[in-house]
Amino acid sequence: MMRLLFITLFALSVSACAIKPATDYRSSQNFSQYTTFAFAALPEGVVDSLDNSRIREAVAAQLEKKGMSQIDLKDADLQVLFRIEDESEIEAFGTSAHFGFSRGKGGVAMSTPVQYYENKYGKLVLELADAKTQSIIWKSTSQRRLRETTKVEKRTQFINDEIVMMLAEYPPESK
Template sequence: MFRFLSVLLCLVSLTACTIRPATDYNVDQDFSQYKDFAFAPLAEDAVLSIDEQRIQAELAKQLQAKGLQAVEQEQADMLVAYRIDEASELEAIGGNFTFGMGSRHGMIGVSSPDRYKERKYGKLVVEFIDPKAKSLIWRSISQSKLGETMGPERRAEFIQKQLGLMLESYPPKPEA
C-alpha cells in the first residue's frame, strides 16, 4: 500500500510541474465547421528544418486523431501555421549571500554576480487560420523551453509532448 501511495504521489507531483501552454482563440468561432486542414504555405525558397519536419509530422498525427483530415491547401477549411520563436534569458554566474554568527556579533555579506550568460531557447507557436476569412482563429504558445543543446531524441520527445499539451484544449469547448 505504501509503495502504491508513493508512486501516486510522484505522478501527481510530476503532473503539477507541467507548464501549461498559453492558448487563445476567438470565442465567437464555431470550431465544428473545420473538418480538414493543410499547412500554411512556406516561402518559395524555404527549406524545412529538422524540427519543422518533426512539428509537421506530429501536428498531422494529432489533428488526424482529433478527426480532421489532411487535404491540399486549396481545399482546406483551416490552415495550420507553426514556428519556433527565439527567446533568451540572462543567467547570473557568481555572486552570493552569506550570513555568519560569532560569539559577540553577526555578519551578513552580499556580492553581486560576477558574470552574466545569455541562454537562448525556442518557444513553439501553433496557429490555426481560417483561409476564407483570412483571420487567426486559435493560437497556442508553449511555455517550456526548447533548448539549443537538446539531442535529436530529446527534441523529438519535447515537440511531441508540447504539441500534445497545446492541442489538448482543441477544439475549445463552449463555456456554459
C-alpha cells in the same frame, strides 16, 4: 499496497508540474465548422528544418485523432502555421564581498554581478487560421524551453509532448 500508492502519488505530482502552454482563441468562433486542415507553405527561400518535420508529424497526428483530415491547402478549412521563436534571458553571477582596512578604519563593500551569460532557447508557437478569411482563430505558445543542445530523441519527445498539450483543449468548448 503502499508501493502502488507511492507510484500513483509520484505520477500525479509529476503531471501537476507540467507547464501548460498559453492558449488564446476567438471566443465567438464556431470551431465545429472545421473538419479539414493543411499546413501553410514555407516562405520562399526558407529551408525545411528537421524540427519542422517533427512538428508537422505531431500536429497531423493530434488533429487526425480529433477527426480532422489533412488535405491540399487550397481546399482546407484550417491553415496550420507554426514556428519556433528565438528567446533568451540574461543570467548574471559573480557577486562578491570585499573587506578592507586603512589607517585604523575598516570597510565592507559588495559588488554587483560582473559576469553575464545569455541563455538562448526556443518557444514553440502553433496557430490555426481560417483558410477563407486568412485570420488567426486559435493560438498556443509553449512555455517550456527547447534548447539547441537537446539530443535527437529528447527533442522529438519534447515536440510531441508539447503538441499534445497544446492541442489538448482544441477545439475550445463552445459557451
